[in-house]
Structure formats: structure tokens, C-alpha cells
Amino acid sequence: MAEGTIGVIGDRAAYARGSGSRLALVRGPAAFRGTVLVRCTAADALSNLVAVLELAADGQMRCSAATRRPLTATVRLVEDVLVAGDYYDGADLGGARYGGARHDGGEPIAAFAWPMLLQAGGLARLAGTGLELTTRGEAVLARPSYQSLSELWGRWLKSVSHDELSRIEAIRGQRKPGTLTTAGRRRAAVAEGLAAVEPGIWIDVDTLFAIVRAQPAPLAVARSPLAQWRLYLVDSHYGSLGPVGATAWNALEGRYALCVLFEYAATLGVIDVAYAGPRGARDDYRELWGADRYDSLSRYDGLAAVRVNDLGAAIFHDRGALAALRLPVPRRDPVSLKHPQ
Numbered sequence: 657m658a659e660g661t662i663g664v665i666g667d668r669a670a671y672a673r674g675s676g677s678r679l680a681l682v683r684g685p686a687a688f689r690g691t692v693l694v695r696c697t698a699a700d701a702l703s704n705l706v707a708v709l710e711l712a713a714d715g716q717m718r719c720s721a722a723t724r725r726p727l728t729a730t731v732r733l734v735e736d737v738l739v740a741g742d743y744y745d746g747a748d749l750g751g752a753r754y755g756g757a758r759h760d761g762g763e764p765i766a767a768f769a770w771p772m773l774l775q776a777g778g779l780a781r782l783a784g785t786g787l788e789l790t791t792r793g794e795a796v797l798a799r800p801s802y803q804s805l806s807e808l809w810g811r812w813l814k815s816v817s818h819d820e821l822s823r824i825e826a827i828r829g830q831r832k833p834g835t836l837t838t839a840g841r842r843r844a845a846v847a848e849g850l851a852a853v854e855p856g857i858w859i860d861v862d863t864l865f866a867i868v869r870a871q872p873a874p875l876a877v878a879r880s881p882l883a884q885w886r887l888y889l890v891d892s893h894y895g896s897l898g899p900v901g902a903t904a905w906n907a908l909e910g911r912y913a914l915c916v917l918f919e920y921a922a923t924l925g926v927i928d929v930a931y932a933g934p935r936g937a938r939d940d941y942r943e944l945w946g947a948d949r950y951d952s953l954s955r956y957d958g959l960a961a962v963r964v965n966d967l968g969a970a971i972f973h974d975r976g977a978l979a980a981l982r983l984p985v986p987r988r989d990p991v992s993l994k995h996p997q
Contacts, residue, residue, distance in 0.1 A: 698967040701925025707737040708770040709797040712780045717787040726771035735767035763955045766923040776815035777808040829887045845875035846916045855969035877908040890946030906940035914956035926968040930961040
């Protein structure tokens with residue numbers, strides 16, 4: 657993959673990128689420890705959609721009947737079929753400690769997201785603990801298209817079956833009634849921020865945060881200032897996020913936005929991403945009580961910059977252009993329903 661250098665709108669230094677859809681190893685700016693990676697996602701997203709649909713068609717995917725989350729064995733299976741692997745594939749990017757436990761560089765992101773997306777998009781349903789394809793899923797598997805990714809994005813935005821904030825394990829108190837805004841409202845706010853970004857331009861995530869905060873319907877995690885007092889780090893009294901001002905936005909709304917961007921928008925091919933390992937990547941939570949227990953606040957802390965790509969531009973601005981995208985479409989054998997060798 658060819659490498660070049662482009663500017664990033666925002667406060668951080670320049671990032672390198674590649675011209676194709678595969679992973680590019682690049683030298684990161686001083687603000688990030690270790691290697692910075694760039695991944696162009698659109699073409700891989702469609703291939704990955706086909707791969708996980710095939711797993712479901714073969715009856716190989718299992719999820720918790722209570723939470724709908726994929727079981728550990730399923731996450732590993734999904735990771736194995738992703739064409740470029742998950743975003744982090746080993747300890748070379750550095751481990752991180754958050755949510756009271758230590759996690760290595762192989763922490764799943766896309767491999768966790770895909771089973772959730774199949775359910776949210778109505779492409780698969782739980783039968784006991786097994787995922788099985790729906791009629792819609794069978795149709796997409798027979799004729800994969802970028803329109804399918806667009807529809808999946810739209811259905812996920814409106815889904816009520818899962819709240820991504822639960823993936824930010826360091827933020828406690830989430831289950832208290834009347835505390836959180838709806839996930840659909842939060843997803844819409846992040847999507848609106850992406851739609852305001854010029855396609856094809858790399859933008860620093862902190863600059864994107866500023867856009868999301870300034871829009872008419874800004875991103876909000878807590879239902880009210882009083883509800884925010886119920887959310888905390890480590891200790892419900894000393895670690896409450898109610899009285900800490902702007903720093904709470906970085907911990908709550910900022911981390912939620914990182915999750916939506918990294919785990920769902922990038923996995924569905926809507927944005928390209930530049931990222932480092934999560935450990936020590938951000939220091940915007942260090943003033944919080946109990947923050948010394950964490951070397952990152954979430955598995956998404958390494959996300960540094962995003963770019964709305966051609967697929968994302970079509971989804972946000974001109975869905976009629978989806979059919980004309982010059983991106984590869986996986987070919988499938990209609991008899992065996994397997995990838996050609």
C-alpha cells in the first residue's frame with residue numbers, strides 16, 4: 657500500500673495514509689505513543705458484512721439471550737473472518753487498563769460490533785442463543801451492495817436493543833433509572849456532526865467534538881444536570897461526574913462519540929480512521945477523581961482522526977449515488993454461498 661502525508665484539521669500533527677482499503681502502518685505524532693494506523697474502511701466493510709452473514713447462515717454465531725451481546729467464542733470467530741482483522745490485533749499497540757481491569761491490544765471492537773449490527777439491522781435474530789438469518793439477511797447475503805450498508809447504518813441509528821454507552825465500562829451508574837438519554841438520540845447527534853464535516857478531509861476528533869457540541873441538538877448523555885451526578889468513576893460519592901464541569905463532557909459525551917465513531921461508523925465503512933493504541937492516548941480525564949486507576953478511559957481512546965469517505969458522503973448527502981460508487985463488490989457463488997477461492 658502506498659503511503660503519503662496529509663494534513664488533519666484540528667490541533668494534532670499530520671497523519672500518513674494509504675491509497676487503498678488495507679491497513680497502513682505509519683509513524684505517529686509525538687502526542688501518541690507508538691504506531692499510528694490508518695484504515696480505509698468502505699470496501700472491507702461490505703466484504704465483512706458478507707463474511708458475518710455467512711457465519712450466521714452456518715449457525716456459528718452465539719449471543720447472550722439476556723443482553724444480545726456476542727459470546728467470547730463468537731467474537732473470536734468474527735475476528736478471524738474480518739478481511740483486515742480487527743482494529744487492534746495484538747499487544748504491539750500497548751495494553752490499557754479501564755473499567756477496573758487490564759485489557760491487551762487485541763481488545764475487540766469491530767468483532768463485537770458486527771453481531772450487534774446484524775441484530776439491530778434485522779439481518780439476523782436470536783433463536784435461544786444462536787443467531788439465524790432473517791429473510792432480509794438472506795436477501796443481503798444473496799446480493800450484497802453498498803445500499804445494504806447504508807440501510808444497515810440507518811436501522812442501527814434507530815435501534816433500541818442496545819446502548820453503546822455500556823461499552824464504556826469505567827463510567828458507572830448507567831443502570832440507574834432516569835439517568836441516560838436514549839441511545840437513538842445520541843447516535844443521531846454524532847451522525848449529524850459527521851454530516852457537517854466536509855467529505856474527504858481528515859478531521860481531528862477533538863475538532864469533531866467541538867462541532868457536535870455546537871450543533872442545534874448537541875450530544876448529551878445524562879438526561880439532566882441532576883442525573884449526571886449519578887454517573888461516576890470508581891466511587892459514587894467522590895467520583896461523581898456531576899460537579900466537574902467540562903471535564904465530564906470529555907468522559908461522557910466524548911467517550912460515547914468515540915465508541916460510535918470507532919465501533920460502528922468505521923466498522924460499517926462510513927468513515928476512515930487514524931488511530932493509535934488506547935494506552936495514554938488521551939489525558940482529558942486526568943483531573944477526575946479516581947482517574948489515576950486508568951491508563952485509558954475506554955478501548956476507543958486511541959482514535960485520533962476520522963475522514964468521511966465516499967460511502968459516508970453518499971449516505972449523508974446523496975443516497976442515490978450509492979449505486980455509482982467505484983468500490984469493489986464481493987462476488988459470491990449462488991450455489992455454495994462461499995467466497996471464491
